[in-house]
Amino acid sequence: MNRMPESRTLPKLVSELIALYGEREAVVGNGQRLTYAQLGAQVAAVARRLIRLGVGHGDKVGILMGNRPEWIVSALAITSVGGVAVALNSWATPRELEHLIRHSDCRLLIAAPRFLKHDYGAMLDGMAPLAKRLPLLQGVLGIGDDLPVGWMPLLDADGSDAAAVDAEMRRAGDAVRPEDLAFLLYTSGSTSTPKGVQLVHGSVIANPWQIGERQHVVAGDRLWLAVSLFWGLGCVNAMMNLLTHGGCIVLQESFDPGAALSLIQDERCTLFYGTPNMAQALHDHPDRSRYDLSTLRGGATLGTPEQVMRVVELGATQICNIYGLTETYGNSHVTDAGDALERRLTSCGRPLPGVIQRIVAPDGADLPPGRIGEVRVKGHVTAGYHKDEALTRQSIDEQGFFRTGDLGYVDEDGYLYFCGRLKDMVKTGGINVAPAEVEAVLMDHPSICVAYVVGVPDDSRDEILGALVVPHPGANLSIEQVVAHCRANLAAYKVPRLVRFVEETTIPLTVTGKVQKNKLAETFFAPVAG
Known part of the structure; x- marks a missing residue:
């Protein structure tokens, strides 16, 4: 039986993990293999560097790179000295990146010079003069040997002050409390300016551990991870789940399906973490049959039953369906790996220990099982939005529950069934229609694989319903049959x-694999006159 870590802060957790799992492999990626002891040594080295640069309690330090071991090392080092790790979107445009750095109050950046087509050195040069546009930013710590002009190396040699620095590092770590901020993550911002979600040490440890318990994660499990670490599913859910269980995180710097199949085979990965588009790319890859994926057992995904089933067919027969937001520490609900497959295909599971759920009608009344309403949760929920007290207040109801903005219902056993976004409701001819209800009916048709329903502007009815239908391969289906x-x-x-x-x-x-419903109508349906 697994034992929850005793630690409630990340600096204490690092020490506890070294004591428990020191010689076990912790992180693999970018040509590096780190045991828990080696991971701890690298965390301490970066923490010393941050102490020398004056990073202290509450200081924000951004991380900007693909999925590399240095991402994990940096996050643990920043939080180990009482700082706040700011997860910066590695896909951001220059305008978006400047907003994130400024809004987060980053004092330092830890960055790779490049990631795929993104030249971060050039992007930051384009923000000159930094002292005026980003007055709080004091410098960039770079990884690798070929650093842009003006960047500092991430590591420096120990000097005569080593003993004093180590003492200060220990003091800073001991001063961290469970309620202190650990991570500042930004929502994907597909429909608005990204919001800064504040997450605290205690819940960053406790909730992901419970996620792993639902997935039946054990010490020695090996997770394939191409989901970006800057996203909550990557750094809070997956990373902290595996670390708290003594597992190994096998990083893929950026997703490529062929390389992913090879990595899963060669590293004997047991757990899958991926979005529906990742699962489809792996499932449909022409060379999939050449790879031995027999070590896969479980993990986490989300989507329609058809999309979840693709992961099962890859070999992860104990895959868990999940529900949650960045604001809920990765997930608030997870199915159990031992649940019947049908339940794992259709339900998001019950609330995790420490989480309470409500299903709420528009008038604020609690709804009984089977009735669709807004999902609200209490427990492991964000400490609030950075620099937005008004939004923080609006997000919590009169009973202290977080308003997720999602629609769902629960069954008699307390299992949650996700039904779409509250804002996705379509008003046609003065009547509200939940797209999720229509989508469910469409996907009951034997020839339909996936369906998405959106509101399309209409002069006489406000909106009409438009359906995007993905037929099964080879299906002979007409629009008339669908209607x-x-x-x-x-x-x-x-x-x-x-x-x-x-x-x-x-x-x-x-970039996080969610369907951009706000773009479906304009992409697939021409304006409709009444």
């Missing part, structure tokens, strides 16, 4: 008036 199926199973006002057949690969996604 007839809907008419047989839905009230007339819920029947889509527009139907388009599309390939799943053409559906626009955010």
Whole structure:
């Protein structure tokens, strides 16, 4: 039986993990292999560097790079001296990056000079004069040997002050409290300016450990991780889940399906963490049969039953369906790896220990099982939005529950079923329609793989329903058949008036793999006159 870590702060956790799992492999990636003892040594080396540069309690330090071991080392080092690790979007444009650095109050950056097509040195040069545009930023610590002009190396040689620095590092770590901020993560911002989500030490340890318990993670498990570490699913959910269980994180710097199949095989990965588009790319890869994926057992994903089933067919038969937001420390709900497959395909699971759920009607009343309403949760929830007290207040209801903005219902056993975003509700002819209900009916058709329903502007009805339908390969399906199926199973006002057949690969996604529903209408449906 697994034992929850005793530590409630990250500096204490690093020491505890070294004592428990010192010689076990902790992180693999970019040609590096680190045991827990080696990981701890690297964390201490970076922490000393930060102490020498004056980083102290509450100071923000940004991390900007792909999925490299240095990302994990940096995050643990920053938080070990009482600083706050700011996870910066490695895909950001110069404008977006400047906003994130300024809004987060970053004092330092730890960065790779480049990631794929992104030249971070050039991007930061384009923000000159930094002293005026980013007055709080004091410098950039770079990884690697070929650093841009003006960048400092991440590590420096120990000097005559080594003993004093070590003493200060220990003092800083001992001063950290469970309620102190550890991470500042930014939402993907597909529909608005990214929000800075503040996460504290205690919950960053406790909630991911419970996530791992639902997934039946054990010491020695090996996780394939190409999900970006700057996203909550990467750094809070996956990273902290594996570290608290003594597992190994096998990093893929950026997702490529062929390389991922090879990595899973060669590193004997047991756990899968991925989004529906990643699962599809692996499942449909022409060379998949050449790779031995027999070590896969479980992990986490999300999506429709068809999308989750792809992961099962890769070999992860104990895969867990998950639900959560950045604001809920990765997940608030996870199915149990031992649940029946049908339940794991359709449900998001019950609330994790330490989390309480409500399903709420528009008037604020609690709804009984089977009724769709807004999902609200209490427990391991963000300490608030950085620099936005008004939004923080608006996000918490009168009973202290976080308003997720998501629609769902629970069954008699307390399992949550996700039904879409509250803001995705379509008002057609004065009547509200939940797209998730129509999508569920569409996907009951034997020839339909996936369906997405959105509101399309209409002069006379405000909006009408448009359906994007992904048929099963080889299916012989017509628009007339789709409409007839809907008419047989839905009230007339819920029947889509527009139907388009599309390939799943053409559906626009955010960098975190979520469907950009706000772009579907403009992408696939021309303006409709009444």
